[in-house]
Amino acid sequence: MKRILLTLFSIIPLLGLAQNEDESPVLEELTLTVVNAQTDFPLESVHVINLTQVKGTITDQKGEFTIEAAVNDTLYLSYLGFKAQKVRVTNDMFKIKDTKIALTELAYALEEVIVTPYQLTGYLEIDVKNLPVNNAYQYSISGLNASYEAGSKSPSAVTKVLGAILNPADLLRNLFGKKPRQMRKLRQMKEDDEIKNLLASKFDREVLTELLQLEKVDIEDILNNCNYSKSFINTANDLQILDAISSCYEEYKVLNRN
CATH class of the missing domain: 2.60.40.1120 (Carboxypeptidase-like, regulatory domain)
Known part of the structure; x- marks a missing residue:
């Protein structure tokens, strides 16, 4: 009986410490x-x-x-x-x-930007051929309520989309599986208007890397494996990138449950 009491008294302080560690910090x-x-x-x-x-x-x-x-x-x-x-x-x-x-203020110089106007002739058939073509095609998969971009409008591009979604050994599992705590911050980021306004005005991924504790190369890997095109990855603002990662993460969770 004495041994049991001694054991209980030795455990109680440890339980108190555990509760203190689990308590949320005072804001x-x-x-x-x-x-x-x-x-x-x-x-x-x-x-x-x-x-x-x-x-x-x-x-x-x-x-x-x-x-x-x-x-x-x-x-x-x-x-x-x-x-x-x-x-x-x-x-x-x-x-x-x-x-x-x-x-600290940065010393920076604006790089020269060359704007090339479209040479329009007024003839529709000719002008349509001269306009640049966006190769970022999108494919949607029934049941996932999301579309995926691919770099080529070919059967192999569709296969790549399906492979990335259905393959259990896909790189997405490694990327998201190693960062579960950071990925849970995605929803919080999307609920804060000030953060969203900031991300909508930025294109450098710096805030995203700090918030999610990811490297820029990790962000590119995630979007590549979610079949977003290079043109989207290079030109989207940080809020669009956040939405893309969020959609991809939600689909990862569905796959992980299955």
Whole structure:
């Protein structure tokens, strides 16, 4: 009997520790100011994302922003013409008012863009032949409520689509299976308007790689194996890429259950 009591008393503290570890961190409103590191002037419309909680906001005219956060959360700040920065939330940020985060301005030059106008003749049959052709064909599979892009309108392209969906050993299982926690953030990202607005204006995949903890090459592999065309992968904005990955992940979950 004594042995049983001793065992119970030794287990109870461990259970308490386990419960504390499982408890969600306490979220508080954090207010900070973002400034130009060179001039110390406040920066307006800086996008701020709490990568840990998947919440977003932007700075106001005074460079200030307020966001829900907990100690040790990671904030990601992004602003056109400035180097993106990640900041770890500390206790001092909640205690000390007027805490500033400085962003460093980038030295960049606009590359020359050559726009080639279409040479139209006014004759429909001739002009149609001169217009560029989009080779990103789409195929839909009944029951999946989604369409897939393929690079060639040929029987082999259709076979490639079906193979990627039906093959249990497909690379998608490896990519999604290794990142289940990051993939669960997809739904949260799509529910936050500030994050969606930011992604709709970006084409560099930097925010996506930070939020999903994926490399750019992983994102390309996912979309390639979901049969999205190279033209889509290269030209889509980050929000469109997010939607594509999300659709592909939902289909992966269906396959995984089966």
